[in-house]
Amino acid sequence: MKADILIKNGIIVTMDKNDSVYENGFVGIKEDRIIYVGREKIDAERIIDAKGGIVLPGLINSHTHIPMSLFRGIAEDIPLKEWLEKVIFPIEKRLSAELVYTGSLLSCAEMIMTGTTTFCDMYIFEDEVAKAAKKTGMRCIISEALYDFPSPNYGSVENGFRYTEWLIEKWKDDPLVNPAVGPHTLYTCSEDVLKRANEISLKYSVPLIIHVSETEEEVKKIRERYGKKPFEFMESLGMLRENTIAAHCIHVDEEEIRLISKYNVKVVHCPECNMKLASGIAPVSEMLKEGICVCLGTDGCASNNNLDLLCEMDTCAKLHKIRKMDPTEMPAKEVLKMATIYGAKALGLDHVIGSIEVGKKADIIIVDSNRPHLLPMYDPYSNLVYSAIGDDVIFSIINGKIVMEERRLLTVDLSHILREVKKWEARIKEWIS
């Protein structure tokens, strides 16, 4: 069969079950799917020359709040509670669909240009996030944040449930946008809200996304309120299952790790955000050893402050080496799995993405290796995790479509987005002045 696109002259890092790597390999794409991976040249309409670069599955950012890019660097070096309550929440009261759409476009541009092809989002006005993803050509999971206090989008939580169901109905058959349910946290949602969110997730068979045990204070609050540890409490509500995606999981003990493992709950680790807000270091090595699927997220870039997963992988590897005082911890290949195939598993999309294998959707990026900080190359995993940065990504293909070519975004006008961002910057500066 003739391919639409053939990538040639690359080191194909497949991230398949055998960790297959093809030096001087080829990847063939037909419509939205991968039809060939191997060492032979096949016929194709168009050839992309990887010029010796690394060809790998598109990176998966498994936890973020993409519209928050408009708040990048707005309040720094202060405690989490103060950051949330004094800066983020008051600004978020003034959120609008327009702001969310522009912030989402900005983040999608950044993500595509730094190698991310799929993201998992929770925020407000999430329909706008979906629209921005469609516009830019990204794959995503979207969830409207549900909590007890009024939302600038849906008002009362009652409307929040309606909005969530509307969102699910609207997007459930889309090839790129996957809806989910997003109760914010165990402490910002009442027990009733948690139960009802859980029911919607079960009713539609969509993921349940929630922040769990990000801070010690939050764990204390749950124990005081319910007399249970956070994951015990979630178990009692029937919230633990394989399509539950729990972000952070920093302050979890051995018993909770066993619970997470028992129910095959997915964990998203956000090392840079957790470091920046001094929330703690998640016991990722212990969770991986228990067979838990732990993947990688940047969190919102108001607390990171970028969406660059190549840099995030580097920090992740190094953070866990120093945490365990053991340089053999968290080797490069494992970290790359967290940002690709484990992410796909966590989002329930591993039959579709996460590796370069025949039959999967073509979400593929090419990293230029012909740059001073990426030579020599003795091991592609090492160079990807420890040396590469987002700017090294030169091609990005999502669902078989080229969305970035030689670092030029093809789906949107980047300069137009940046002009819109500057307008919002001026408005937001007024709000906080």
Added chain:
Amino acid sequence: MKADILIKNGIIVTMDKNDSVYENGFVGIKEDRIIYVGREKIDAERIIDAKGGIVLPGLINSHTHIPMSLFRGIAEDIPLKEWLEKVIFPIEKRLSAELVYTGSLLSCAEMIMTGTTTFCDMYIFEDEVAKAAKKTGMRCIISEALYDFPSPNYGSVENGFRYTEWLIEKWKDDPLVNPAVGPHTLYTCSEDVLKRANEISLKYSVPLIIHVSETEEEVKKIRERYGKKPFEFMESLGMLRENTIAAHCIHVDEEEIRLISKYNVKVVHCPECNMKLASGIAPVSEMLKEGICVCLGTDGCASNNNLDLLCEMDTCAKLHKIRKMDPTEMPAKEVLKMATIYGAKALGLDHVIGSIEVGKKADIIIVDSNRPHLLPMYDPYSNLVYSAIGDDVIFSIINGKIVMEERRLLTVDLSHILREVKKWEARIKEWIS
């Protein structure tokens, strides 16, 4: 006076004593010096439009081993002792002047392209490092590593002293290359070698560069051998003074911090290398509080694995927040000081570089702010430390000379360097196969 170069339309982050920032500011350069900083336009031969970007002092990498870029990623995720003894030392036995020169050119290219204008190096065949710096137009401090075992460059340590003095005589009047003396560590040098290295440093009034207390094992060894803590031992040899540059200083106790402070010894912190090799986390906050000048280094990029100081700053800020479990620790501005003015102080060059001030040498970089991950900009310090990466640097000026323009290296042919690097990669692969 008419300037040779005027930078316009930038946010001038001066890093001077008052932390002056000029929005829409101008910087005038005449020959090798800064002749104007302020809000007025002055006459100039050539104008560089910063297009709203951030104009800041060139970054200073205060501890590295630049030829080791040729060993980037050669052995990963293994213990420091094994990394040094089984991989690095055996390869280093085969070192040659040619290898060192090519590795140095590669690193200089990477450093210039990621915003570093000055580096402080310790390695073998250091004259080649100096030549590569001259070729590329970088400012540097060079020191030949001295230790008890035979060197592939100078053979016996006796010759090492001769080589060091020859190097000092050769380069001491150079405008960009500054020689120093480099006893490797307290445990790889005998007491006699340390004393003689110290004497040469005093004789020529050049810095004394040494690795101190990078690992616990090393501290134990010194205590067993000499019955003293590392800094006590150095004090007994007269090695503690204001032009002593001590890299790492991870396993130092309160008494030693007081010694470092008392003698105004300079400390170089290398967070990414220390994390990757799981050496430990230096008590930087405690040292800064004692008034110690702590600056930033990447270390060699075989243990990092790049020379990107913009990424290093981000990791530094986040690492110390998590170490102290306090998000207010190590704010962005302080970290930027470590990579600029504190670096200049540490290297004894703060009368010359480290800030944008009239009379100082013109070592200046421009960071493009018109990129998805650098907008909005509420605070330039925050965006520089938490969001920027090396690729954001678009102009680099060293000693008044433009060495990179719109990301194009002007002093050397990058593609030629990369071709030479690939030849060495092939040879080194044979050595380790």
